Amino acid sequence: MDKIEHIGIAVNDIKEANLVFKSILGKLHYKTEYVESEDVLTSFFDLGESKIELIESNNKDHTISKFLNSNKSAIHHIAIKVSDIYFEIQRIKKEGIRVLNEIPKQGADNQLICFLHPKDTLGVLIELCQEK
Numbered sequence: 001m002d003k004i005e006h007i008g009i010a011v012n013d014i015k016e017a018n019l020v021f022k023s024i025l026g027k028l029h030y031k032t033e034y035v036e037s038e039d040v041l042t043s044f045f046d047l048g049e050s051k052i053e054l055i056e057s058n059n060k061d062h063t064i065s066k067f068l069n070s071n072k073s074a075i076h077h078i079a080i081k082v083s084d085i086y087f088e089i090q091r092i093k094k095e096g097i098r099v100l101n102e103i104p105k106q107g108a109d110n111q112l113i114c115f116l117h118p119k120d121t122l123g124v125l126i127e128l129c130q131e132k
């Protein structure tokens with residue numbers, strides 16, 4: 001595994017959150033993208049070695065909405081960059097850690113993604129990412 005690719009932060013209002021993070025980081029997000037495979041709206045801020053991803057769902061039954069519950073925003077997941085996601089999925093499964101999707105999905109920002117089962121990662125949601 002290479003580095004933290006991004007930190008995903010769930011938010012209730014991505015427009016408001018974009019402004020807050022613009023103030024914090026001193027720069028605009030470089031893209032907004034609807035991710036069909038996850039049914040979420042995302043925006044990305046470049047932080048040199050890694051990125052911050054803001055995630056919003058309009059669906060109150062979505063896992064993002066349930067995760068936020070009454071919080072305004074919260075760190076949702078940590079994404080780790082890998083060079084071979086297929087290899088890492090097999091390696092991690094052999095360690096006894098389940099994955100949420102055996103076949104990598106098309107994620108935001110031109111990445112193949114796979115989430116690890118939070119029950120096997122001490123409750124921390126970890127996403128593997130490989131740039132396409």
Ligand code: ZN
Nearest residue numbers: 008053079127
């Ligand atoms: Zn992510």
